Amino acid sequence: MKKIEAIIRKSKFSAVRDALHEVGVNFFSYWDVTGLGNEQEGHVYRGVSYSTSDIQRRHIAIVVNDNFEKITINTIITAASTGEVGDGKIFVSDINEAYRIRTGEKGGETLN
Numbered sequence: 001m002k003k004i005e006a007i008i009r010k011s012k013f014s015a016v017r018d019a020l021h022e023v024g025v026n027f028f029s030y031w032d033v034t035g036l037g038n039e040q041e042g043h044v045y046r047g048v049s050y051s052t053s054d055i056q057r058r059h060i061a062i063v064v065n066d067n068f069e070k071i072t073i074n075t076i077i078t079a080a081s082t083g084e085v086g087d088g089k090i091f092v093s094d095i096n097e098a099y100r101i102r103t104g105e106k107g108g109e110t111l112n
Contacts, residue, residue, distance in 0.1 A: 001095035006060045008080040008088040019079035028062040065108045
């Protein structure tokens with residue numbers, strides 16, 4: 001099993017969510033995060049332009065079976081990409097075990 005974590009633009013979340021549902025990823029967690037990166041977002045307040053280094057993003061966490069890793073990653077890349085700096089990052093790590101709390105089942109079947 002793999003844990004796929006993606007940090008994406010908030011504006012692309014709906015497209016990523018819908019694309020993941022289309023390929024069969026129906027459960028994941030997400031939360032709003034603030035980070036620092038190479039992108040500098042510009043803001044205008046009362047006609048004065050200024051930039052800030054705080055960047056608002058959405059963090060998505062998904063656990064999938066090994067055979068679904070590439071499909072999930074490619075779906076996120078396709079749906080989240082704008083081609084501009086600040087599109088985000090994807091991180092993949094191994095999951096040793098998973099348990100379904102309700103039944104006590106363990107292993108990859110708990111992800112279905």
